[in-house]
Each structure stands twice: as structure tokens, then as C-alpha cells.
Amino acid sequence: MIDLKYLQKNFDEAVDKLQKKGVKNDTLEELKLLFASLKDANSLYESTKAEQNQLSKLFGSYKREGKDTTELKAKVDSLKEEISLLQDRAREAEAALNDLALTIPNFPSDKVPEGADENDNVEISKVLEPKKFDFEPKEHWELAQQNGWIDFERGVKLAKSRFSVLRGDAARLERALINFFLETNRSKGFEELCVPFLNNSSMLQGTGQLPKFEDDLFKIEDENLYLIPTAEVPLTNIYNDEILTAKELPILMTGYTPCFRREAGSAGRDTRGMIRQHQFDKVEMVAISHPDSSDDIFDMMVQNASDILSALELPHRVVELCGGDLGFSAARTIDLEVWLPGQNQYREISSVSTTGDFQARRAKIRFKDGKKNRFVHTLNGSALAVGRTLIAIMENYQREDGTIGIPKVLERYM
């Protein structure tokens, strides 16, 4: 949730910022109007209500003193009707404002470059040189088939398209990766959590998936529950509606969860192979931080994800997302893209974002700064997407005969 007071006071600046994210002026204009009309409706209701409260108090003392109350009662009765009307109006104004405000994306940070889409993202660095193959490297699905690692057909049979089954060494490798990631994150100070894979609507609103992106989620019929699209949802919302002490910050958390996505808008994209599935494993980092230290934590999280890729000896590049490519909740995002020799391109394997206080406002996560309560900053990032790491290992560690090597750091986990 953006800061509506800020919007009101610095309207032009806010419009400017949100244009980077493709929000229309009209929407913000409307938001400003709704905010003003809520204030009006509220103060009118509150002052009238104050009057009624006064009279009701008076009524009490009249009764005690044995005075006649019929005149007083008549007065209050006439107020009551007016109040209920004013209250309805105030509530409507609040609901209208709230509905619209929840659909406004976060302000991009000043560091975010201008740009319309992923083509305008800025490469910051490349880490490790892609290895030269003296044969034509295969794509992961070929290797998967050859090694009996991934059973796409039976995944589809069990569920539907975009589901798959890992078998044998692939399943073991998946498990090894999860352990390796969790252990690495833990050694960097992240507490490991094991959380529910179903979260209720209020949590999904807290992190920004709802109300706008309901179509991207799997919902449980007859229950107010959704399969989580990322561990960011449960990990961030661990502190939903809580007030932390400054001493506790920063809180660094990591967790492994499967992630579930409808992929509603991506028909036809990455249909082959395991790049884009309805269910995939991911190890996530989440930080709840003091506003002053979130920039440093952001850098640390990017570095951590990159270090993990380096430890696996996987070539990758670091990319700063431009305004047009930023997600709804993000103020700033850096993607790590791993080199896939079979596809001959870099593909996203980790995405680290800071949301500033955007999610904290929605999820009401605050901390005591002296006497005052302030919103924390929340950050999240993958370290790493497990399925895509598996693919990267397959393509980067393939040998001419189609067999696949295992990264050294994983040996002790297999």
C-alpha cells in the first residue's frame, strides 16, 4: 500500500514516480479525490457522533438526578438518524478508497532505471565465463529424457499440463539442492522456517498478490485459502499485524516451500521442459528490516544468491530491473540470470526485491522507534529457485555422452 498522505501532499511527484510503472494519471487523480472525500465524510460523522455522545452522557446524569429526560431523548433520537446516514457515507468512502488503493503498485526507488519492459533492464555484471563445449550442448528436456530424470507425461497424467515428476538422481539432486541452499542461508544468519503452504486471503493481501492477481493463484474450494505462489507470502506475513522492537531487527528468515502458480497469462510460453511449471520448489530469503538498513540487506541478499550460484560454478549475470519490468510490490529488483548453454541464453533463477514499507503497510508490520511506531521494510529473494537450478546443472554439467556431472559442493548432500 502506498502512503496516501504522501500522495496527497506530493501529488505531482507521486504521479511522476508511478508513471515509471505504467499507472495512469486518472487513477491517481481519482485516488486523491476519494481520499479527500473520505476525510470530509469522516470528520462530519465524527463531530456529529461526538454531539450524540455528549448528550448520552448528559442523559445519564439527568437520570441519576431524577430530572425529566423526554426532551433530551427527542434530541438524540433526531441525531441518530443523521448519524447512521453519515456513518454509511463514511464507510462507503473508506471502502471505495481502500479498494482502489490496494490496486496501486509500489513506487519505484530512485535507483530504478527508466524503461518499458525487460529489454530495458540493465546488466550490472557477469559472474563466471560460460564454458565452451566441444560438442553441441543439449537442452535440459533432452538430457532429462535420456537420463530418465524427468517424467513429463506422468506429471501431466497425475495433475495436468505444466506438472512433472522427478525420478531417481534428479529427485535426489533436487533434495540435495534444497539442503545446500538452506544450509548456506543459515550460515549467513537466516533463521530456517517451515511454514504452511496454504495461506489465507488476508496474508496474500499483505504481500500484494491480492486483490489484483487472484487469477494467478490456486484457490482451495470452499475455504478462504490459497496455495502459496512463493514462500515470500508466509515468511513475510509471519509478523503480520505485529509491533516489533527495534532491537529485534533485522529479522532474517529462510524457508523451503513448493510454490504454486496458475501461469494464467503465459499460455504458450516455455511449454517445453521444466522452466515454467504450476508447481516448483524454491528456497526463499525474507528480511524484515529497519528502514535505514534495508539497502545494505538488499545488497547482501543479492550477493548471497550470487555466491550460491558461484559455489555451484554456474555462470550467471546480475540484472537491475527497469521501472516497467518491476513487480507490483517491488520498489527495486535485481534478477540473477543463469547461463543455459542448451538454450544459449541467460534465464532468471533468482529475483531479489525490496518493497520498502509497501508490504509493511498492507500487512501492518511495525516496530517501536522510541515512542513511535514505524513501518518496517520488507525484502525477499530466491536463494534459489530449485527446479531451475536443476536445469542449469543439467545443461552446464552435461558431457558429450549425455550423462550429467554433479557440482562438487553438492557431493556431501547426495
Next chain:
RNA sequence: CGGGAGAUGUCGGAGCGGUUGAACGUGCCGGUCUUGAAAACCGGUGUAGGGGAACCUACCGGGGGUUCGAAUCCCCCUCUCCCGGCCA
């Protein structure tokens, strides 16, 4: 899924329908005392919105109702706990 109990501030736990935003304890902050700490004692401490301020409004799980007035009475929902069934 069946039977019983409950939901109040950081936590524990009071609360005749009006001076209760909420006793008391605890926690936290400040002070006295102490070589230091503990203990003891004194003071301060909920959240959100509005207003320059005094102050006003809302909140005792959520929603509705009764009433001049509801944490307190009535109805619905949700959740939690205990007993039983089922079950990893």
C-alpha cells in the same frame, strides 16, 4: 464430523448496561537506593484516524441487533481449547 468451554492491552487476568480505553499482576521505559547488579519503592507506558492545540472519533475475535448509552444483553459467523470419532 459429534459433545463441552472460551475469545479483553506484550502476556496473564478482572470487568453491576452510564465517570471503563478498560482494575490488578506482568513486561517495557525513566527515576530513587546500590561499588555494580538484583530486590524494593516512585513515575510513565495500547492502536489507528482527525485537528495548530485543548481535544474529538473508532477499536475488548468479526458482523448485525436492542438501547438515549454496549466490553457488558440478543442473533449470526470465525477461530481457539478440552472430550469422543477419523487420521499422518
